Amino acid sequence: MLNKLTLVETIKKIKAKEFSHKELYLAIEKQIQESNKTFNIYLSLDKQALQKAGKLLDTPLAGIPIAVKDNFLTKELPTTAASSVLKGFMSPYESTVTKKLMQSGGVVIGKTNMDAWAHGSSTETSDFGRTLNPRNIKYLPGGSSGGSSAAIAANMCTAAVGSETAGSIRQPASWCGVVGLKPTYGRVSRFGVVSMASSTDSPGPIGKTVEDVSILFEQIAGHDDLDATTPKKEVPQVTKTIRQGVKGMRIGICYTDHPDLIDKKVTKQILEAGKLFEKYGAQVTIVPVTEKLEKGKILKHDFSIGVYTVVQRSEVSSNLARYDGIRYGQNREYFGVEAKRRIMLGTFTLSKGYADKYYIKAQQVRNLYLQNFEQLFEGYDLLISPTTPSYAEPLGASIGNPMFGELEDMLLEPTSISGLPGISVPCYKDEQTNLYLGMNIVASWWQEEKMIQAAHLYESETPWNSWRIYV
């Protein structure tokens, strides 16, 4: 039971001595013992977790157990990025995110499964077996932060962190029926995160409620001298403004008129959400889709699939060049099929004779998306859309489909390549399958507080968050 409490409730109750760390950790460890074999969520676990937690009662996070995606370097647990290349690797240094979590009194209880190197949206490309969706084990959890999202859904931790390049926090959060927050690019340090696509990689929290992820966001965000892409900007105190609602906000509904989405349940839910925000004083309008840059319209997302495919593969080919098996890890024969595909395609799109046609062209179209959002956020405070086109896909859906992730994440790619922040909250549950849909709320750069206000309001006024009954 204690493992089902939200982060907010856990901190409050443990500080009030309503229960002990021992009781909390026993409940979580019991859940892990019962279900980890089935779900395959944790790749490693810290046996000293409880011992560490005991000393942390008077800290902001009060010694609560946090699940960490296995692409954050940790000194005390192996880091593999779910690839055989890094099997058994013990990092000699700590990532900034995990360091900050520990300084705030969090305990890294274990490292979670993911798509190998974060290449994918299914957690099916992990070299250590796929993770199952705890809501329904015939389905995928999504990815690449599938393990962290599943750990939340299965109550195997109190809070979690993942990382997103284009959808890797929000898409699995949506499929697992949990909350995922992708901060503005540069808001959270990438130092010590296994590099994938450096110009879009964004670490962020995954949790049970909007308030839970807001607490973690405040703890991990901020400038870091060790990551030159983190500006010296003040971190908004999002837990203080979370209850301020959406009164006076201008909210745009995006992509619901796209032919692929028009008849979907999720589209209906987003339009309903628009009505709810209107009821609470927001000005809500539909943003028409356009094929060319036009004032007041949103560029259709289809082009962003091509942009992301090229930019991501190109950056991957460069970042994964370092794995030579000399200083650490195994040699390049150990790369899985997906990593090989991406490294090679990226090498191709950067190679002589093709770089202009692919890499430069993609970065030009990326600029069009940037200009489009700069202009749109002059007229809007928030943009909302479905997180993914539909429910979680069944097991096996990603196998043999090199564009699986790109198609599942197509609604998130335009904002990801532009570095914008977004949050996914559950917006429907299918009673038959027990699977969830998610709503994506996007704010302008560095304005995470606005999307958190809207997400919290939505969560409080709708029945879709499965932890509501425990609050």
Add this chain to the structure above:
Amino acid sequence: MQSKTQVTSDIVSHIATLSNIPITDKETVNLAKEFTKVLEVVDHLALVDTSSVDPVGQVTGLESVMRSDEVQKERMFSQEEALRNARRTHNGYFMVDQVLDK
């Protein structure tokens, strides 16, 4: 629209060499087909007029961020730490395969 890119097995072999990825003949054939298919999606970008747009490589607008050129001793690894994850070491050095002819 620009012409479709047909990725041949020869191109795949060439990029496998460039990226130091060992692949079998069967994989080469499959990858050639897959890359051709993926690039069809990417070729869609040719429909977008970018004649007056600059490429962007990053989104924060930060440029040439420097730190002071000082040794940060607390971040230095001991020799033992640096070698700990290597599969092959010799007398405190990393061991590598011979790349030059004898």
